[in-house]
Amino acid sequence: MINFRALQLANEQQSAYGLRYDDFARYRKHCANRTHRLRSSLKLTHGTKGKEFRKLPSLTEMDLEKVKEGHLQLLLFESERAWAYAQELTSLSLLPTNSAHSASLLHHATGRFRRAINWATQLLSLTQRLYTSHKFTAESLLECTAYLLLLNGRFLLSAPREDFESALPQLCVTRLILDILALHAGDSRDQALAVLWSDQVGPMVRWCAHQMGREKAYDVDSIVKEVSEQNVRDLVDNWDEVAEKFKKDAEHYGLGSNAKKLGKLDESRLMWEGEPVPVRNPELVDVLLKVQSAEMKMASSSGKDGKAPTKGNQGGKKAVAAYDSVLAALSDAEEVARKLSESESQKASSSTIPGSLPSSGGGQIRDMHFVHTYIVYQLLSKRIQRDLLLVDALVGEADAAGAAGIKGKTISSTSTSSADPRLYPAIVKLLDSILQSLSQLRTLSIVDDNPDLSAAVDARIGFSKAKRCVNLAKCYIVIPGDKKYAEALTLLQHATIHLREARRVLETLGLSADDSDPNDEVEFYPLLEKDLEVLEESINKEGLEYKRTWLEKGGAGAGEQQGGKGQKQKKPVFFNIALNYVDVDVELMERLRERAGMTPTAASTTQTSTGSTQNRIAQATLGSSKAPAIAAPKAFASAVGPRAKAAVMEEGMSRSGTPEPRESDGNKAAGATSRLGSLLGGWWGKN
Secondary structure (H helix, E strand, C coil), X not given: CECCCHHHHHHHHHHHCCHHHCCHHHHHHHHHHHHHHHHHHHCCCCCCCCCCCCCCCCHHHCCCCCCCHHHHHHHHHHHHHHHHHHHHHHHHHCCHHHCCCHHHHHHXXXXXXXXXXXXXXXXXXXXXXXXXXXXXCHHHHHXXXXXXXXXXXXXXXXXXXXXXXXXXXXXXXXXHHHHXXXXXXXXXXXXXXXXXXXXXXXHHHHHHHHHCCCCCCCCHHHHHHHHHHHHHHHHCCCHHHHHHHHHHHHHHHHCCCCHHHHCCCCHHHXXXXXXXXXXXXXHHHHHHHHHHHHHHHHHHHXXXXXXXXXXXXXXXXXXXXXXXXXHHHHHHHHHHHHHHHHHHHHHHHHCCCHXXXXXXXXXXXXXXXXXXXXXHHHHHHHHHHHHHHHHHHHHHHHHHHHHHCECCECCCCCCCCCCCCCHHHHHHHHHHXXXXXXXXXXXXXXXXXXXXXXXXXXXXXXXXXXXXXXXXXXXXXXXXXXXXXXXXXXXXXHHHHHHHHHXXXXXXXXXXXXXXXXXXXXXXXXXXXXXXXXXXXXXXXXXXXXXXXXXXXXXXXXXXXXXXXXXXXXXXXXXXXXXXXXXXXXXXHHHHHHHCCCCCCCHHHHHHHHCHHHHHHHHHHHHCCCHHXXXXXXXXXXXXXXXXXXXXXXXXXXXXXXXXXXXXXXXXXXXXXXXXXXXXXXXXXXX
């Protein structure tokens, strides 16, 4: 039994050697090299040594016992070579620089197209003989038939013929065969292969129906069903027998076989908003099968479904390591999907041959872009899930180490001051990675088009920012040396703001305290109202603890915190402000001075200092011997008035705690006079 898949081989070669970007010249050269190698290996080169030339026998008349797969490949590549040359000449004829001899180019292209159909006809004739002798499968025969009919349809649509009435039956029968191949495919790769070729036929059927003036030309399925039933038996020999044989073989090989062995994709894992994700390319099937295989291994190793991280998971390192293979497979899938999406977009914008466009309707471009975006979403979600598990693993190990004790030190995630200094910077770095992935998720088109999903992602961004601020505040507390309580409290205020934003977004979604998010797409990051409450309680508790410690100990140096000797505590600045500008009673002032570490003063000293302003004024008045100075108090009272005097006295009372510079007995009167002079504008004491 010869295993020859014409459509699969043609698709692989076209994708690998230039036709992904409509580079027909490169593909033609590749086909020429391939045919030369096949002729050399099969000993079918033209002519012999010497002057005598011997014509090679036709491959269709060969003995079936001697026919190998290479002979079928030779016929296929000869057809592909001629077709690629015809497409290259057609594209050259459309260039403005070749307008003078475009007719000769089209004539040459028509000759090459006829040569391609001739090679494809020989291939189908040889495969029919092999099928009759039971050396060829019905599936392979249907693929060769579809290949020949597709070439005929393209030839009839190409310029200058444009015979739409003759091309429509050829294309409709081709579409019917491809639909049957896709419906009864043994695995997901064969199904995607048939769908890929079917997508090339659909736009051409629609174009023919539109040019013929048919009603509902957009309804390709109904047109294919109507036209193919009338012409399939005329265009395909023994259609009923071959189709029935293929269906029986598909059922025989499908019964009792494992989907994993057949390479079946699990459609339940490829869903978006309740709809299946369209996978219309064999290359995508291969990489997605690797992704699902890695996910199944991860689920089997962890004993869970692998969809959502769980806190307190035993064996956290193993669970985190299981994500490496999944992320690697998703990265490969994203690269393949991105290349396919870019090639489809470039092909649609640059190609000038309507009949050769595989996606001229634009549907395949949209599907490929959607699949690429979906794979990027899955990649980012798995990365976030892995980072969340890493955070839980770090916190769990810190709690376990704190319970057991390492070298006499307690390392606990709940005790900030005694925690490992490396713990919270590592958590902050992981939260930065989570925020980066969430920000990339938010910019995806499939997220932006869904209001509920975009709101859910925004809530998780705000919650992650709040957690990052909380852990960053802890970094300022556990650092060796001075404790930076001011920076930590500022970060906690920012965390409160982000938490308020996350709660507001969750309220817009209408979720209660115990309801989970209805979007299945955000199961990788579960977020409930109680999670916000727990974080808010932690923020309030940490903030109160930082304020209390800051008030009691201040920004103590490293030696003081670590049991050093002779280190004096630095008090916050607001103690000086309070002592200078706050009007308090004597007893409360004394207690504050004691707590501030200052030497307590007697109440009489405070009372005496409160009246220092009045005494200085009276002393300056009595101590002056000059007439203007003696008359100054009256001038002062008449100039400033009672309100100004009361303000001056009140200022002297309120600043009772400010230490005054010591003055000698001889300079007291002069100093009082100069101070009053500066206060009253400089006229006091002038001669």
